[in-house]
Amino acid sequence: MPPVSPSAHTADQSHPARRFSLGLLVPMLLGTSMNPLNSSVIAMSLVLVSEGLHTSMKHTVWLVIAFYLASATIQPVLGAMADRIPPFPLFSGGLALVAAAGTMGALANDISVLIVSRALIAVGTSASYGATVVLIRIAADDYGPSAAGRALSITAAFQQCAAALAPVLGGALVGPFGWRAAFLINVPIALCAIALSLPLRHLRWHRAPGENRETLDPIGMLLTIAVMTSGCLTLTDTPVGHLIPAITVGPALAALIWWESRHPRPVVDVRLIGRNPLLGWVYFRFFISGVVLYSVTILGPQWLQQGHDLTIFDVGLVLAPMTFLAAVISLAAVRIHDKRRILMVANITQLCGTLTLLLVDGATPLGVLMAIMLLFAAPIGVLYMASQDEVFRLVPKEQVGASVGLMRAFWYSGAIVTAALSGIIFGEEASASELTPLALSLVTGCSIVVLGDLLVQQIRRRRFASNEDLRLDPDVDRPLDVV
Structure with a gap:
């Protein structure tokens, strides 16, 4: 029988079989489900938005592209922020931004405002998701790695279900209530998640001595955004065309690798x-x-x-x-x-x-x-x-x-x-x-x-x-x- 390391014994003794309470798990489920939900629910609204705002589908499809582009660009940056600052304010702040952006989209009468609203929803949902992952990692100190792993699997399963059911939910909302419901639905979900998230404040966030003096690596964040934005725009039909993003992605990637390989x-x-x-x-x-x-x-x-x-x-x-x-x-x-x-x-x-x-x-x-x-x-x-x-x-x-x-x-x-x-x-x-x-x-x-x-x-x-x-x-x- 192979020997068991002392650390394994310590972990077993210090973390008896415990599960996340619903008070911790429910706000995490709501917060992480909003990104995949918004990723798909808008698909049922595109034609109605085009007809209601008298704009072409070429412009309306940017409601989808803007969300994907903002999500792809900002996810690594906000995930890094969640690693470096207390994650609860990032979680609740991201949800507050989702509620505000959903309200803005529901009241908008211009396609440009709707596109901005979708991008802000992507930023807010990305922030709440990144914070949730770190909160689960922090909770492992109190509940043990097995309980944290199970919570992580449950949140991932809930996201998969939200993404799969989003088109059905979108049809049920948009059919009787119009396209504005696809934006307005974010408001009650986000506010409910914020109200239920108060127990998350009690998870013990800490850093090793000296770590709180480290920078957020703003140059790395800007370079990451530059690489992801130029790379994604190269593949999309944008007003600036494909050439400018294609030219910038290589130098931006080289600069990112050079800088990040030297940053602590x-x-x-x-x-x-x-x-x-x-x-x-x-x-x-x-x-x-x-x-x-x-x-x-x-x-x-x-x-x-x-x-x-x-x-x-x-x-x-x-x-x-x-x-x-x-x-x-x-x-x-x-x-x-x-x-x-x-x-x-x-x-x-x-x-x-x-x-x-x-x-x-x-x-x-x-x-x-x-x-x-x-x-x-x-x-x-x-x-x-x-x-x-x-x-x-x-x-x-x-x-x-x-x-x-x-x-x-x-x-x-x-x-x-x-x-x-x-x-x-x-x-x-x-x-x-x-x-x-x-x-x-x-x-x-x-x-x-x-x-x-x-x-x-x-x-x-x-x-x-x-x-x-x-x-x-x-x-x-x-x-x-x-x-």
Whole structure:
């Protein structure tokens, strides 16, 4: 029997079996669910906004792009801030900004104001999310790592359910109450989360001696924003075109790497990624999967309506079983400690789903389409939860906020790539024949993910077998076949 380290004994004795109380968990669930909720709920309102404000869809679609762009840009920065300052004010302040921005959007009569409102909602929800991750990490000192890990899985599952159910909620709100309801819904949720968040103030936030004198790395934050903004704008149809952002992204990235590799507490820890390539792989895999799943949930309905001549009601029927199954899988996965196994299965089913898309055409029966969409339920249900869990395993606890924020930035970058693919492949209208090049692109991405995970598993297994210290350490991150 391998020896157990003293630290493991200490942790077990100092953290008896405890669970987060509802008073702690509910405001966290509300705060973290607002980002994925707003990511999808606006989709049901775009046509009504265009008609109500007498503006073109070319301008209205910026309600989506602005949210993705702001989320991708600001998530790493606000995550780093949550690591360095008391997270509760950041949590409540972010929710207050969401409530104010939702009110502004609900009262707006100009598309520019709506776009600003969406960007501010993205900033506010990103702040509350980054703070929640750090609050859970802090709570691990009182409740133990297992309770904190379970709380983290529950919040991730709740986010997945919110994202999956957002289109349904959007339709239920926008139908009877108009497009302004998509903005106004943020106000009661944000205010409720703020009112319920008072118990979070009692979580003990502290820094090691001298850490509170460290800077927030403002130069690193500005460079991170510059890289993410220029990179994302390169992929979007902007008034300045693609050339200017494309020219600036390279120098900005070089400056970011140079600066952050020398800063004692960087926003983007390039040294950590360099020492641990597995972390970089988690980010890259999350980006590829973001492209695939956003293609299925955003471009898929567009193709079903235009290329398969389905009504909105029929599209809802096709997506409803996938949505329900994804929510069930996500909730069930909370109880699984090591989520790498279910992630491997989910990635394989995701590849199978993209392969079946190669066989779909305008004559494919509705029942077959529903069965194909079910193959994407597992990755939708577990991808985010498992990736977040893996980041927690790989980074020091004082860098959790920034690292998870960077992971989410890769996710929203995938959403922006999906929007670019829509313009390149579908153009103004999707047809049945145009699904094939999209499916080929998705098959390529999913194949890279599956093969990459298999390679990582082989590397883990060899490293584990060749190092006796790893085999004797009960806390080591073991390969799947010995966990």
